[in-house]
Amino acid sequence: DIQMTQSPSSVSASVGDRVTITCRASQSIGNDLNWYQQRPGKAPKLLIFGASTLHSGVPARFSGGGSGTDFTLTISSLQPEDFATYYCQQSYSTPLYTFGQGTKLEIK
């Protein structure tokens, strides 16, 4: 199985800050990497697919980068509604798609 490792596990930041979350795959996955946002008590919500393409309706302050084994999710200017948990997920090894353990973004 492909293991996905996110860092940090949690981060504290303020409204207006720029935040970057990292995701590393245990083997090369090309650009087959998705990012999700999950608010408490809600289902995950797709943000980015193909490592860098914003899903429909996702604000442009979100961006994704990387390829191969190392990927990033950046939020350029944090808004109050962005405080949530973020997950990366590889879609390379069909059908066994695996998630990272999550990064909790908290208000400082």
Added chain:
Amino acid sequence: EVQLVESGGEVIHPGGSLRVSCAASGLTLSDNFMSWVRQTPGKGLEWVSVIYSAGVTYYADSVRGRFTISRDDSKNTLYLQMNSLRVEDTAVYYCARLGFHDYGSGKYPFWDYWGQGTLVTVSS
């Protein structure tokens, strides 16, 4: 508007059986690839099973032989039959649509529509 509504979660004893459902509207299940994904505090998000539009099914190693995914096209409803339940199967179970973006030489798969989840608790 696409809506996926899960139901059927409850408290069940180890070794027991349970069927959870996912009723779909705004989307025809038989035209789509549908998955069950579960979430536990300990293991996080975990893909459980998928059924393709043609009816082909796949399972995670942790549930293969115990869980069965199916759908009723007349009811546009997805099911997950769970047998021989274990304490470690305790989780929120989500149904989700596997969508695709075609970039010419391939496709990017992703889960774009999710239900609200149903809680299955396996406990004595």
